Amino acid sequence: MEPQQIQTLLDETSEVCVSIYMPMFRWGREVQQNEIRFKNLMRDAASLLSIDQVCDSKCREAILKRLERFRDDEKQDAWRHPSAGLALFVTPKSLEVHQMGCTLTEQVHVGDRFYLRPLLPALHGDGRFVLIAVSQNQVRLFEGNADGLAERVPAELPENLKDALNIDEYITSIQHFSYARGGEVDTMYHGQGAGDDDPKQTILQFFHRMDDPLSLFLEGRNDPLVFAGVEYLYPVFKEAIRYRYLLPDSVHGNFDNASMDELHEKAWQVVKPHFQQECDRAISNYHDAYGQNLATNDLETILRASEMGAIEALLIREDTAIWGHVDRDGHVQDDGVPNEISHDLLDDAAVETLKNGGDVFVVREADFPEKDCSAVARLRFDVGAMTS
Structure with a gap:
């Protein structure tokens, strides 16, 4: 997936956005399992859309109809020529399909924007x-x-x-x-x-x-x-x-x-x-920024800075997620697992960073610059000075 395609998904506006990720079999008899997996993910999407206050019945029906048409379309390349992974992004008015060259973890997300965390490695190459x-x-x-x-x-x-x-x-x-x-x-x-x-x-x-x-x-x-x-x-x-x-x-x-x-x-x-190359440079710049008071590994500061457009480069540890929410006082509450009010806070920080012109890197465990945190950021300006 090209970085500009991620930007297009960032710019999508809808009250309800459904993101579906699934691995796919490409050859042999196992290919038949792709349709079974997709039907299971459709059921998960229907269940999430049925939760109170997520959307009304008209919106739910429109999204599920789009998924059904996609499932039943025998000419669809995703079924005729499956890739290693499939990513679908659905609103009541649109359905966007991306065939991925990498295997994806099976998951469904419903929110007021698309869940893009699995796509972030593509911004700078993910080792594939x-x-x-x-x-x-x-x-x-x-x-x-x-x-x-x-x-x-x-x-x-x-x-x-x-x-x-x-x-x-x-x-x-x-x-x-x-x-x-x-x-x-x-x-x-x-x-x-x-x-x-x-x-x-x-x-x-x-x-x-x-x-x-x-x-x-x-x-x-x-x-x-x-x-x-x-x-x-x-x-x-x-x-x-x-x-x-x-x-x-x-x-x-x-x-x-x-x-x-x-x-x-x-x-x-x-x-x-x-x-x-690019990742090493971002890690080095992060270390250099510490001496200038322009780096942070504090999640609350990162979330605030991302919304302010203060992050120049956000580095996220590979294969980590922090499901939580920010309370009325601006403090992070770690919910442990997804629920009705939780978000992947690292995904939130990445999306806001990208919207404000910052850069995002997904860094392998062995290369991550800090031992006990899941995200670090190099800042454009001192957030503390701006908010004190």
Whole structure:
């Protein structure tokens, strides 16, 4: 999901907003369970909408009808081509569907705005990436994150580079005409121009054939794509593939016999700096701001500052939620679990921060800058001075 799509959801206004998140099966017989899961979540939504004072019967009926039409639409891409996760945002007048490349926790929320917390990692990348490992003997495609890889088998993706003609001649000529200069290897392509006898053009055509099924698999995503293969294939792959988020660095080697753990370890070394740059900078800036009295780890201060537009950058600990409410005196009451008056206070702080032009980062547990709190913020100005 693109950051601007999150901004669109922030701007949605309605008295009642329903947010539905669910993981999905993508292949095999298990795909049939997607409809069962969705029906269960519809029942949960109907139950929440039936609570006194949430909405009137007309509003409830309009929302449930939209969900029913979505469920029964056999042409809907979410059912025909399921992704790893599904996010739905519904009001009496609209239904917005987002297919997510990551698995989502099953949940339903009803309120006066959409619940966006599960989407926040997408603001700066959430560690999800796609890896394509190419060799003479096989082409393998994986979805990955910081924890591991899962192999995917899209239709029409070529199985191996032997499908291309003259690959042995191409590799022999590339190796023969590589030369060392200054400790680096410069590749000189050998061939007879752009005709069928040019090995480089043959491989380029093969990668062009790979582009359509790969583009279909990656459609609507902005996850970084990592190439794994012998070094001299990467420039040709890069020339042929249209996907905007192909990383400039690749994983070098022949991975025909590599395990997923080995592939993941090498791929993550390439991907991690891509994701960590902005987050590391935000953590460093937070520490620097402490000496200027422009940082806080106090939740009440964070909530107040977010409403005032005082937060420049909010950092939230991954996989945490604080369900509570703010009492009449402005103090946070931790409710422990969701109920009729509670909110995810971290979601509230994030939404207000984004509405006021601040930035939000979801930080992995191991990297979070404070040990005993779930959120910290770098401030634009001293909130205490403004309210004292």
